[in-house]
Amino acid sequence: MRRQTITATEGSTILAYRAATWLMTDPSDRRPDARFPCSGLSRSEAVAPDLRRAVYTTARSVVGVDTDGTVSWRFDLGRREPPGTAWPAFSSDGSVLWLHVPVRDTADGRHGALYALRSATGEVLARAEVGPYGEQPEISTPPDPALALIESAHDGGSGVHLARLDGNALTVTEYDFDHGGGSSVADISPDGRTMAVVGPGPACAVRFRSFPDGALLSTVTPADLGYDEDALVGPLLGYDTGFLDASTAVVDLDGEPAGRLKDALLGCDCDTGYPCHTDGEFREHHAVDVRTGRVLGLLPRGSRHADAVHPLGDGTWVSVHTGPLGTTVRRRHDGPVPGRP
Structure with a gap:
């Protein structure tokens, strides 16, 4: 899922990067957009979207810190032994801190706990x-x-759940997608009205659903992208799907080419020196209208067969190519979306 900020740790310091910084910079040259000194080693961490506040977890507590390392609050986890790891995430506006505490750390040992905290103070708004x-x-x-x-x-399976905070009430419900378990949400549109749901395995489809109710809007399959069931062995569709904007998404198709497609790709080098078929793998990126499922076309030269494409939600995307010598080339694209006037 596309994130506004990416975090890492260096010793006892949390490093925060804006998404574009992280994607466009070689790791050896990458410089954080913000640093947060911590008084101890972090087990997990999260940084607010405005990069002014961070939290980290220890074996016993959750700690809120400012950029100078000042501790603004602590939340006691009341851990049992051995402790697990609590997982925090800031809301998109930074006002709420979502916190999941695993089963092994709760009183009954059968259920986990989800908290909604006021991020500025650590006050518990609700618990479920x-x-x-x-x-x-x-x-x-x-x-x-x-x-x-x-x-x-x-161990009991997998699923996608929606948490909703309403005053001091917190409800958590599981989506019952009609295409079976094992589904995951690849991305949510920047206006928060659509989600891209992928899987499970053999279904090989991307389903765009309204958010948060989950109603089906459109479905995209390999056939919609122009490939029949004999063209690719073990096709995977949409696991890197991301929204370019509120109405358009980039859908990726991966697999091992077979038959006439394999023959057609031999020697093909249509992507500025990067072949579209290497080591038995094929990858292609298409722009799609999420409301109708209409395929708008392949991404432009330099992106259509990239190793990865990261839509940024503002109409631009970053494409990543890894060369035969391990070199990586990153490009940010802000040209017209295929098929859009």
């Missing part, structure tokens, strides 16, 4: 008992600060 989401559920935050998505994978 949740299922055994595993040790590291992914928490994603759409534009509405009162909502959060939780994706879980654990």
Whole structure:
């Protein structure tokens, strides 16, 4: 899922990067947009979208800090032994801190806990008992600060859950997608009204659904992109899908080319020196109208067969090519979207 900020740690310091900084800079030259000194080693961390506040977790507590390392609040986790790791995430406006505490750290040992905290003070706004989401559920935050998505994978299966904060009440419900379990949300549109749902395995489709109710809007399959079932072995569709803007998404198709497609790709070098078929793998990126599922066309030269394409939600995207010698080339594109006037 596309994120506004990316975090890393260096010793006892949290490093925060804006998405464009992280994507456009070689790791050896990457400089953080903000630093947050910590008084101890972090087990997990999150940084507010405005880069003015961070939180980190220890074995016993969650700690809120400013950019100079000043501790603004602590939240006691009341841990049992051995402790797990609590996972925090800021809402899109930074006002709410979502916090998942795993099963092993709760009183009954059967359910986890989800908290909504006031990020400025650590005050508990609401708490809900949740299922055994595993040790590291992914928490994603759409534009509405009162909502959060939780994706879980654990021994009992997997699922996508919607958390909704209403005053001091917190409800958590699981989506019942009609294409079976194992689905995941690849991205949410920048206006918060649409989500791209991918999987499960054999279904090989991207389904665009309204958010937060989950109603189906459109479906994109390999056939819609021009490939029949014999063209690719083990096709994967849409796991890197991302929104260019509120109405357009980039959908990726991966697989091992077979038959006539494999023959057609031999020697093809249509992407500025980067072949569209290497080591038995094929990758292609298409622009799609999310409301109708209409395929607008391939991304332009330099992006259509990139190793990765990262839409930024503002109509631009970053394409990444990794060359045969391990070199990586990054480009930010701000040209017209295929198929759009």
